[in-house]
Amino acid sequence: xxxxxxxVARLAGVSPKTVSNVMNGIVPVSGPTKLKVExxxxxxxxxxxxxxxxxRNGRSGxxxxxxxxxxxxxxxxxxxxxxxxxxxxxxxxxxEETGSxxxxxxxxxxxxxxxxxxxxxxxxxxxxxxxxxxxxxxxPVVLLGEVSQKLADRVWVDSVAAARDMTLxxxxxxxxxxxxxxxAGGRGSAAAILRTRGYQAALEELGIAWxxxxxxxxxxxxxxxxxxxxxxxxxxxxxxxALFCFTDSMAIGALSVLWKRGLRVPDDVAVAGFDDIADARxxxxxxxxxxxxxxxxxxxxxxxxxxxxxxxxxxxxxxxIDYEVVERESTSS
Amino acid sequence: xxxxxxxVARLAGVSPKTVSNVMNGIVPVSGPTKLKVExxxxxxxxxxxxxxxxxRNGRSGxxxxxxxxxxxxxxxxxxxxxxxxxxxxxxxxxxEETGSxxxxxxxxxxxxxxxxxxxxxxxxxxxxxxxxxxxxxxxPVVLLGEVSQKLADRVWVDSVAAARDMTLxxxxxxxxxxxxxxxAGGRGSAAAILRTRGYQAALEELGIAWxxxxxxxxxxxxxxxxxxxxxxxxxxxxxxxALFCFTDSMAIGALSVLWKRGLRVPDDVAVAGFDDIADARxxxxxxxxxxxxxxxxxxxxxxxxxxxxxxxxxxxxxxxIDYEVVERESTSS
DNA sequence: GCCTCACATTACATCGATGTAATGGCTCAT
DNA sequence: ATGAGCCATTACATCGATGTAATGTGAGGC
Numbered sequence: 001x002x003x004x005x006x007x008v009a010r011l012a013g014v015s016p017k018t019v020s021n022v023m024n025g026i027v028p029v030s031g032p033t034k035l036k037v038e039x040x041x042x043x044x045x046x047x048x049x050x051x052x053x054x055x056r057n058g059r060s061g062x063x064x065x066x067x068x069x070x071x072x073x074x075x076x077x078x079x080x081x082x083x084x085x086x087x088x089x090x091x092x093x094x095x096e097e098t099g100s101x102x103x104x105x106x107x108x109x110x111x112x113x114x115x116x117x118x119x120x121x122x123x124x125x126x127x128x129x130x131x132x133x134x135x136x137x138x139x140p141v142v143l144l145g146e147v148s149q150k151l152a153d154r155v156w157v158d159s160v161a162a163a164r165d166m167t168l169x170x171x172x173x174x175x176x177x178x179x180x181x182x183x184a185g186g187r188g189s190a191a192a193i194l195r196t197r198g199y200q201a202a203l204e205e206l207g208i209a210w211x212x213x214x215x216x217x218x219x220x221x222x223x224x225x226x227x228x229x230x231x232x233x234x235x236x237x238x239x240x241x242a243l244f245c246f247t248d249s250m251a252i253g254a255l256s257v258l259w260k261r262g263l264r265v266p267d268d269v270a271v272a273g274f275d276d277i278a279d280a281r282x283x284x285x286x287x288x289x290x291x292x293x294x295x296x297x298x299x300x301x302x303x304x305x306x307x308x309x310x311x312x313x314x315x316x317x318x319x320x321i322d323y324e325v326v327e328r329e330s331t332s333s
Numbered sequence: 334x335x336x337x338x339x340x341v342a343r344l345a346g347v348s349p350k351t352v353s354n355v356m357n358g359i360v361p362v363s364g365p366t367k368l369k370v371e372x373x374x375x376x377x378x379x380x381x382x383x384x385x386x387x388x389r390n391g392r393s394g395x396x397x398x399x400x401x402x403x404x405x406x407x408x409x410x411x412x413x414x415x416x417x418x419x420x421x422x423x424x425x426x427x428x429e430e431t432g433s434x435x436x437x438x439x440x441x442x443x444x445x446x447x448x449x450x451x452x453x454x455x456x457x458x459x460x461x462x463x464x465x466x467x468x469x470x471x472x473p474v475v476l477l478g479e480v481s482q483k484l485a486d487r488v489w490v491d492s493v494a495a496a497r498d499m500t501l502x503x504x505x506x507x508x509x510x511x512x513x514x515x516x517a518g519g520r521g522s523a524a525a526i527l528r529t530r531g532y533q534a535a536l537e538e539l540g541i542a543w544x545x546x547x548x549x550x551x552x553x554x555x556x557x558x559x560x561x562x563x564x565x566x567x568x569x570x571x572x573x574x575a576l577f578c579f580t581d582s583m584a585i586g587a588l589s590v591l592w593k594r595g596l597r598v599p600d601d602v603a604v605a606g607f608d609d610i611a612d613a614r615x616x617x618x619x620x621x622x623x624x625x626x627x628x629x630x631x632x633x634x635x636x637x638x639x640x641x642x643x644x645x646x647x648x649x650x651x652x653x654i655d656y657e658v659v660e661r662e663s664t665s666s
Numbered sequence: 667g668c669c670t671c672a673c674a675t676t677a678c679a680t681c682g683a684t685g686t687a688a689t690g691g692c693t694c695a696t
Numbered sequence: 697a698t699g700a701g702c703c704a705t706t707a708c709a710t711c712g713a714t715g716t717a718a719t720g721t722g723a724g725g726c
Contacts, residue, residue: 015676
């Protein structure tokens, strides 16, 4: 059986509370007593029971991170950063996937309320619907991404500005028939809408007319879906001069399709992505993309979350993360 | 304040224990009483406190998954599968990164012993050293990968056989100067050693002499490191006829380097990987690799883990996951 | 030498859910 | 009608750590 505070106390010849005092160091303990207790803890190989502590303190030291799909490089990199930053600050991270199923977002919320979780960092797929449930009775929530949600703290990259800058960069290379891949089919994701808006703004600045035939819809932002969408598109349309994919994953799928068709990048068509995932640099050719510091996203999210734990009532805050258009071989050789 | 069993009991006009009985359904509860309780729970929006339940039951419903680096596609895909399968079975998953720091593996173990975690799925970086700590006083542990560790249950892919098959497949295309990328520099990882051994076995079968100059060491299995290692190698050595990279990530780094040097794949050099990550299919050219079912890895790991929870004393078990050499464009056009 | 004050330490209650053992009410057989 | 027997329900204790309030111990001042 595992040792408890009682066992340690007995061995050290003190009371359980003193052991507790030694551990959390708030109530002062005299030198010799402290030493005795520490020796006893070491001897018994004592490890505190976090369930008990959590019950007593009302805090578990665990935060949840909810992402659509951990398997995608973007989510994986975000998760990596969050886990790393959280670890540095003494938090454990429970990971949940909301996948394609919006219901999981709600499920998560109620799970969060079951006290095993002190806070939640959520990258939502369903946008406004989630809003309903985000209230004061919930644990602190920080949202990631472009969500039209005013009820929770949020960390995001300015998609409109970034997409605009990227489109301008493509225009600056002299290309005018600039297509976008990943636009919303029906009611699309907020990110799709915002990035399309940025693209549109750039076109106006460049004096390029909006051309519906250059909008390539693609609901799912995976290489798979992108490859299919682009293949279908190229069956019936000429090759655009530039192709701005709304994520790097889609761009990687697109590069594969273009290469298979014998189209040269960037000579025949320039390709750009968004997110700057690790593999973007090693794409063939290396991928021009919108880059931003994912570690920064993680640390800001965690900062907002912990601050929210202190002050549950303060005003909602939104943190924008700086981005940068990184030009690589896929747009200029 | 959040509702507790007491509150629910008071509202339903029964005792707390009856509420508990309704929830876990082991002790029978009469129809009408059950209904009253359920209504009360709904009305109060009751959510059980998992810390309290965990304290009482000694189980938290949470398992930990420890991987070297969540940011890499391979780890991410494994994590994705584990989270998904675990969720289906009602488990939550806490993710930890052991990174390059072996100490974290120990840290994790002790964390696991703190009762917030019912079991641990560990993909170790340090091999045998971990062994020491895996004992009966720990929660159930399942190891992932090629670990020379006989003290815990384990799920793996037979690296020796897979590397042998891949090398044979490369040999079958008529190429004889087959290089490997990712071999162990000093005391390498178990996987590196085993894959090198499989390569060696295949060479013998093919009647090809062992050539030390075709062994390209690369400690870290990232595109970065692979790109650097290969670049350095090509400065001083001729291009091999085939390049067997020990992971797909390395292969992606290698493809990028080869392309930048104007070398054509597979015409000038065939390239193969290992793991069949999602992006392998969309590499340029698409990547020949060793494929296996990651969901299967996850479900077997979880099965071993839950069975181990039932029977802490049973004999250690090892599950080998089937693999398949998938030939794509990077080895034959 | 005695009293005060400060500080380390202790006993006890508590967090919320649930197993144990005991109680209560009910049906059914005689 | 009454006792046996069964099943739903209850009171209480418990899991382990920790806050609260009370106790104990020492030093220092007069």
